[in-house]
Amino acid sequence: MTQPTLFDLIGTGPNGWGPALLTGAIMTVLIAISGFAIGAAIGALGAWAKISGGPVLRGIASTYTTILRGIPDLLVIYLFYFGGSSVVTAVGRWFGAEGFIGFPGFLAGALAVGITSGAQQTEVFRGAFKAVHAGEIEAAIACGMSRFLCFRRIIAPLTLRHALPGMGNVWQVTLKESALVSVTGVVELLRQAQIGAGSTGMPFDFYAIAAVIYLAISTVSGGLLQLGEKRASRGVRRA
């Protein structure tokens, strides 16, 4: 049997892995986006807890960020994958749910990625909030805005503007971290490449293709993020 060429591998023919790799890439993007969104929600909560929470909330938030920044992400993913279902099932039983509650690999992966991403975004949001000029908030209060209105009109948009570059970095990290989900059997890009490498005996080709696809995703999304950054900081005078 002859070795297929690179073109055969990524083609759509019977031995072609093109469609499979594409599906994998879409899965990767989905996991990364869900993880990033979960992370953003956690990050906002964490930053709020760290900035204006009481000692207990602050303690919880800083324990969370310290732990997540100190242990390997692979461990977090394993923990969710192996431990996730039993925890969910136990919690479900408290609420009277019968039997086992499934915990699909995708959800476990997205949650694990989200929780690590959340620790990073907590710091990003906190830093961004600190960069908001105190005068702006004082001015808003002086205008008679309620706390919520002040948050919605002044703090949130300004924090977001300062947070965007940091969030861009976290997004890139999250995208790359989604590759770790492959160890739990979720068929995303890297896992698909592994399957292909295993069944054709051509690991170099498959991993190289995977690397190129990752680079493409991160370049395209990086470009989009820069556009967003530009839009968020329109009205900022440049030196």
Add this chain to the structure above:
Amino acid sequence: MDFPFLYETFLTLIAALPLTLQLAATAIAFGAILALGLALCRISGILPLDWFARLYIFIFRGSPLLVQIFLIYYGLGQFREVRHSMFWFILRDPYWCAVIALMLNTAAYAAEIIRGGLLSVPHGQVEAARSCGMSPFMVFRRITLPLAVRQALPAYSNEMISMVKATSLASIITIMEVTGVAAKLISETFRAIEVFVVAGFIYLAINFVLTRLVAFVEYRLSPHMRQPAPLSAATVAGEIR
């Protein structure tokens, strides 16, 4: 909580700690040298060197470390030419493959950190050194590099922590470091949560110590930022006499 089991797990995992530390230390040390080279390429002003370094950094920062590890370990082994080359005695060994992958990866991140540090050195300092008659190499060795290192240290410590965490990926290419042993323990005991809690604790402890060490080095490197130490009575007395 099954404390005897946790204790036993701890003892088993701690035996793999030297390998984790060795992996991290080797990768960080080699990576730092490579990173310095890349940073110098970036600021050299020589276009081909600059482009090479940019491309390198783009590739290694833009793709997941796990893909890089697979590419180096399984990917390179695919070629007969590589297997019969002089490099095979290194690439044959999963330990060195992991070190190479971690080193190449950390170099890309560290290069940008070091470049930032190098660019932060005030012109006046360099000019002063030159006007004292120092050669360019001596200026670099005595003035630019130490100042850059001090400036880059906080960011670099984050990168070192990332590397300690990244060594866990070596378990995927059959290396029995802490995470590898943890995975093996799970397959034997099927008690995932306890084993990973202990493993997580070990990594936290390493990174805690590492953070303290860097903070100490930073403290030693920036005496000019501190309040002068109060003179003790003995030295004062000595001065007078």
Add this chain to the structure above:
Amino acid sequence: MNNRMILAAVAAALVAAAAPAAQAKDWTHVKVGIEGAFPPWNALDPQGNLTGLDVDLIKDLCTRAKVECDLQAGEWSAMIPSLNAGKFDLIMTLGINEKRKQVVDFTVPYASGVASFIVEKDGPLAKMPMTGEKLDLNDKEKADPVMKSIGEMLSGKAVGVVQSTSHEQLITAYFGKDVTLRTYKNSGERDLDLKAGRIDAGFDSGVYGATLPSKPGNEDLTIVGPQLKGAMLATEVAIGMRKGETELKEKLDAAIKSAAADGVIKTLSVKWSKLDLTPTF
């Protein structure tokens, strides 16, 4: 009751509270975990669908047991934890051995296989004794001298196995410190390292080994040494399930027995592995 007993009782209660208790359930829908990286037992095709002997067989068994089966691929070393966590209700290609019996229940075996070594065709290990002959490790008189001489050949060499397999347990038990044991996530990655020369031999299911050389890129690999069974080897392949699911076990046991009697297991195993793997009950 002294303190230690109270502690033990509390610990046991905690474990009981945390561990999912087996509940009587009306089985109509069953989640089956299959690795998908262990041909010809199971594999994933380029479209991401599970194929293989396990897949064909479980579909037949589910029809016989009148349950709806939902097949899912998963990482091998996570199979038993996933089963016990409730992600899967059944896991396939699980060889029966004592260690696993402590944590899961088994159906009756659905296939009877062997285990053998895989090496490079022109390597020094290709001359292993008893190639192609069957050897029962429980027949110590006959088996122990053979294993001793294999141990001498393997001394100082590296042997690759898949993590969490009975193959891993056997190499550790028989050869221990004399060989370097390298554990992989799946058979495919081990074979890549075997071909690359990073390890000297692989130890795996004989059925896997038998179909291996016919696949592209594996022309240099061959199976050598005796076809082993017995001892801790889990060559009687069954379906694993959580402890205490007696109703599901009865259904599947009956299905497997009737599939074996109808010759379905024979037809399917010959189709996928060229061997008749029909078990004896």
